[in-house]
Amino acid sequence: MYKLMLADDEGIVRESLKFIVDKEFPGTFETFEAKTGRHVIELADEVRPDIAFMDIRMPGINGIDAMKEIRRTNPNIVFVIISAYDKFDYAKQALTLGVIDYINKPFDKGQIVAVLKKAMEEVDRVREQRKRELEIKEKLDSIVPIIENGLIQDLLSHEHFKENIEEYKRLLEIDEKYGLMLAIVSGEREPGGYMRGAVPASVKTQKNYETVLLVISDNFKCITGSVMGNKIPVLIPCAKSSLTPEEYQKIVDSANNAQQELSEALGIDFRIGIGPVKPLENMADSYSEALSILVKTKQTVAEAVDLPEGCEYDTDYPLKTEKALFDAIAQGDVARAQEQANLFFDWMEKSSGGAMSDICLKVLEFVLWGERLAYGNGGHVYHFMSRSEYLPEINSMKSYDELRLWFLSHIERAVNMINTANAAKTEDVAEKAKKYIDQNYKDDISLDDLSGMYDISPFYFSKVFKTQTGVTFTDYLTGVRVARARELLEGTNKSMKEICSEVGYSDPNYFSRIFKKHTGVTPTEYKEGRR
Known part of the structure; x- marks a missing residue:
């Protein structure tokens, strides 16, 4: 169905056009009529026609000005000019308004039918284009959250590559x-x-x-x-x-x-x-x-x-370097921790104005604080006597180079303590995840759900799971489900649909494809003994 507006100050012209339209295109058009420029604009705002036959000379606002006004609120309307005047007088202005044809009065039925078919094709083309645009937008709207989450996970993982971040930014127009x-x-x-x-x-x-x-x-x-x-x-x-x-x-x-x-x-x-x-x-x-x-x-x-820092510092105190150092220790980043430790030691040695004893105290303070972070991270047993050699070792040092090496080695030790504990934790996560899958394989288990249970990103969880188990999360889950399906096929008389449901699949066809991929035969063939 198309909406057609007939705009002409002569009633006989409007009636003639309507007669041709109703006879040649029965049930195809819903027609509306207007006889002044102002009425045309108001009617167009109200009904938003697809096609408009426009006379140039109408009482009040002329046809060209009316078309300009209508085009502002209805950019896809198709205009056809009907006029007793030479069309070339208005061609230059009309071209900018999307006029697809000109019909001189008096007109015949063949002209009207031909131009209406042409206008309908244009309306159909615009509608189809709009439909495709909406389909693309709908698809993009479903993909955008995935891209957004990928960017967030990469930024939070500390394992991102700059080119990946730039690609995410490009896709999200950031x-x-x-x-x-x-x-x-x-x-x-x-x-x-x-x-x-x-x-x-x-x-x-x-x-x-x-x-x-x-x-x-x-x-x-x-x-x-x-x-x-x-x-x-x-x-x-x-x-x-x-x-x-x-x-x-x-x-x-x-x-x-x-x-x-x-x-x-x-x-x-x-x-x-x-x-x-x-x-x-x-x-x-x-x-x-x-x-x-x-x-x-x-x-x-x-x-x-x-958040207050807790105290004020000398104006030249490298507070950012200190913070970066302990952030690197907490994150298990050996290279960055040593880089920041070196920078801080440079400041102590060259710019602080402190004596060797002052620097020794600061080095000891930082090492003890780094180890506190490591012990606080879990996975290690604290021994009261474990630091008994620290003071004698520092007091025996005669050069800044010697003190720097001691400082860097103990900072590295603190970072390694954190990494060792974290590795143990991730092993525990993989084992817990396997146990959860073994017990809940019937349910709809996703990577996002499982990683969320352990408060780590899906990317990191997937990496840890593969490292610790040798298989991906998806392969492990599928393996458990296929193994259970084989048991049910061998030891029960349950239908294929029942087995499919019991091992976590809602679609029997998909279950059959997965089963054949892992065993070489379909579930039916397996049950019949062709294994």
């Missing part, structure tokens, strides 16, 4: 070089601010993820990651390395609004930590500080930039 992270945490809030009940909160947040995304996108111009345990990482790109007070306050206000809306929508508590602005490649640090501020404060919306 031009900014800086950003800050939000840590949105759900649970049951206790008086001290601690969020209890992470598992049920994670399940509820995952089930209502579309609602969560809608609330976040309504309040921030951002990139949102997937649910990780009871946490959601959110990236807010920033054009500059710092925000104005007004820009920052807007983020805080939006965070307060989002927190309230999320709590009301899901019926659980939410807290939001706001990390500091950093270069995009350092978003893991911003996210870590966003989480840290939630631990250190009781606020519903907590701002890492407001």
Whole structure:
């Protein structure tokens, strides 16, 4: 069905056109009539016609001006000019208005039929183009969350490649070089601010993820990651390395609004930590500080930039280098820890103005603090006498070079302690994941769900699982399901549909393909003994 507007000040012309249309195209057009320029514009606004036959000379507003006005609100309308005047007088203006043909009065039926077919083809072409555009947009809308989550996971993993980040930015049309992270945490809030009940909160947040995304996108111009345990990482790109007070306050206000809306929508508590602005490649640090501020404060919306340092420092004290050093230790980055330790030692030796004894004390302080981070990370037993040689060793040193080597070796030792403990933890994660799959293979288990249970990214979980088990998560799950299917085929009389369901597949055809891929035969052939 097409909407056709007939605009002419002569009633006999409109009636003639309508007669031809109804006779030659029965049931194809819904027609509307107008006889003045003003009426044409008002009618076009009301019914939004697909095709309009326009007379040039009408009372009041002329046809050309009316077409200009209509085109502003209906860019796809197809115009046909009908006029008793020479069409070349108006050709130049009409070309810019999308006029597809000119018909001089008096006209005959053949002319009207031909131009209507031409106009219908143009309307169909525009409709089909619009349909394709919507289909593409729909597909892109389904892909964008995957790309956004990939960017978040890469930025937080500390294992990203610069070219990967640049590709994500290109796909998501991100031009900014800086950003800050939000840590949105759900649970049951206790008086001290601690969020209890992470598992049920994670399940509820995952089930209502579309609602969560809608609330976040309504309040921030951002990139949102997937649910990780009871946490959601959110990236807010920033054009500059710092925000104005007004820009920052807007983020805080939006965070307060989002927190309230999320709590009301899901019926659980939410807290939001706001990390500091950093270069995009350092978003893991911003996210870590966003989480840290939630631990250190009781606020519903907590701002890492407001976290006091605890004391003031000399103006030339390399506080950033100190922080970077301990961040590297905590993250298990040996190379970066040694780089920052070297930089700090350079400052102590060349710029601090301190004596050898002052530097010795600072070196000992840093080593002890690094080891504290390592012990606090778990996986090691603390022995009270384990540092009994530290003081004698430092006091016996006569040169800065000797002291520097001692400092670097003990910093490296602290980092290695963290990495050893983390490796043990990831082994435990792989074993727990295998046990969970063995017990729950019937359920719909995804990589995102399983990694979220252990509060690590799907990318890192997948890497750890493959390293520790020798197979991918998907291959292991499929192997368990196929093994169980073989047992059921050999030892029961259950139907293929029942077996398919019992081993975690909803589609019998897909189950059959997977089974044949792993055994060389279909389930039916296997049951018949052709193995």
